[in-house]
Amino acid sequence: MVKVLVADNHPIVRAGLNSVIKSSKLADIVGNVSTTSELFNFLSKEKVDIILLEMDIPEINGITALRKLKKEYPDSKVLIFSGQPEDVYALSTLRAGAAGYLSKNADVTVISDAITKIADGGMFITNELAQRLAFDESTKKPRRFFRKLSTREIEVLKLLAAGKRNKHVAEELGLNEKTVSTYKARLMKKLNVDNFVDMLQQAKALDLF
Incomplete structure (x- = not known):
């Protein structure tokens, strides 16, 4: 079972993610944290496969936290989950080492697809985002x-x-x-x-x- 850690400072969002992921039976939620201090403290004690990280989590800038995660916990894959514009931030986070980028506007069913793809060693972005990035230069x-x-x-x-x-x-x-x-x-x-x-x-x- 894939071990997932949810890092988001909104209780309702965390509850929703926990519900969706648990119902999919594809992964096991091993923890929930609301700040980067809590995030790194948790990881110092327990190994996780995928970190579902909110871009604007408190204390440390999301991309800075991502870089730190990749340096200190390279075996844990990071899926950025954010309300920020996809075609501005997705490529930036992927360059910084994220295994995927998921908008908070995405359908809940996409979360399971993202976790499955990342757990299998792939990288996840939505088809819509892939198309926008591909055609961005022509606009x-x-x-x-x-x-x-x-x-x-x-x-x-x-x-x-x-x-x-x-x-x-x-x-x-x-x-x-x-x-x-x-x-x-x-x-x-x-x-x-x-x-x-x-x-x-x-x-x-x-x-x-």
Whole structure:
């Protein structure tokens, strides 16, 4: 039986996930955590096969937590479960080591499909997302810029768009302030803007906040 750990700070969401996964009889829920502290504390005591990780779980940025998980618990596969835009964040999390990305808007039956595919060694994204990513370059929508951004640049942009100052961005991502400033300059160049306000407008167009 596949051992699954649910990491989400919303009690109702955790209850729903537990119900769906248990009813599928494909996996066993071995624990539920609501913060990254609880997550790593649990993993230090018990081995799990799949971690169902909420992108915006409290304390540590989701992608930062993902990187830490891949470094410290490489045998545990991570399925990101999020309300954030799929075609902005899915590719970023997959690059960072996730085994799959599932939107909270997805049908509940998809959860079982995702767990089954990941448990079998595969990678999961929805067919709809695969098609959007494949045809993204042919559109004229703002999200075409996402292809130009690295995973770390997406993290920095999201935090800046959320109103974080350079110092706080640096602390959350384990960087120094000078590096954050470098990322800001690089982001403005890639997003073809020449000031911070326009950069935030571009972030809004990308649905980052």
